[in-house]
Amino acid sequence: MTLWPSIAGLTNGHWAVCHSVNADAQTTIANLWHTRAMRWTDKGRSKNLEDRRGARASGGKGVKGKLGAGTIVIVLIAAVLGRTDLLETFGIGGGGGGGGGQASSQQTNAPAQSSPEDEKSMRFLSFLIDDMETVWTKRLSSGSTPYEAPVLVVFRNGVDSACGFASSATGPFYCPGDHKLYLDTAFFDDLAVRFKAAGDFAQAYVVAHEVGHHLQTLLGTSKRMRRAQAATPSRKNELSVLLELQADCYAGIWAHDAAKRNLLETGDLREALTAAMAIGDDTLQKQATGKVRPESWTHGSSAQRREWFQRGYDQGSVPSCNTFANEGI
Ligand SMILES: [Zn+2]
16 A cells, blocks of 8 residues: 555555665755645644654664665665565564554654754645545545545654554555554655655655545455455456556546646646656666566556556546456456
8 A cells, every 4th residue: 555566475464565765865855845836725734644753663673764775775676576584684664563453562752853844844744635635525425435534644764553663665655454644754855856756746646646545445445456366366466556556546636626726836747747657666676677577566557657647637537547447346
């Protein structure tokens, strides 16, 4: 349930450990982030935003502070090869946990230090999670499943969730066990610098994708997909791709509604599409190993991710996002 290709074996049935997080190049980031601004309204912090940046996660032991370049390489290689042993050796990821709806361990809470820039970022994320609540509440109001807003947890370095402990290297993820989205904003730095996918609308895409997974949980799609995976293990990756592409499509629907309300600036759509392209399985595999292995994809190619986001954006309807049309899911 991440934005990123999963690492086989580290999934616990709910979310997958993935990779990311840049260590350097911090100075250019602020500029990159704010080159273009979505038209958003600052309404302060959302009640659905949980600031755990000052909390110390007790579940993990490996990752402290920023990840170095070497760590990123290991995570990337492990992601592509499906080598969980590499991650365990280096104390990255781990996670697992039961995912049974209970936090695996407690976090020590302390007030987070927030620079004006950080606070702006928190308020932007607040706007996003609230705006997505407005959009999806309205869209689901005619159906039998009402929308319940998820909580967006912002953390640093590591976090305890109902799905277990996750380090920042996991990348943004959604945990169905507690209906929360988990995000270390350092991920956006990585997106901007390493993947050249900067801009606040690229960030909006990331959040909207994870909200897409929340929708899939509410609507029962995730459960049906996991059942299908269990029934046909040989198609596990293939089915995972369909779930991820649907989350991209749902993200496109939110963008469609945002555009209708004139919230997008010129270039915003391109930011989201660039982000979707940057994290396609083929692109990441090529970067990591120079080789592309479609059978190991879990999130879809760059072209597919772009296409499904665009489809949601163009058509703006939930049925148009039925990536499972031929699966009976
Ligand atoms: Zn995902």
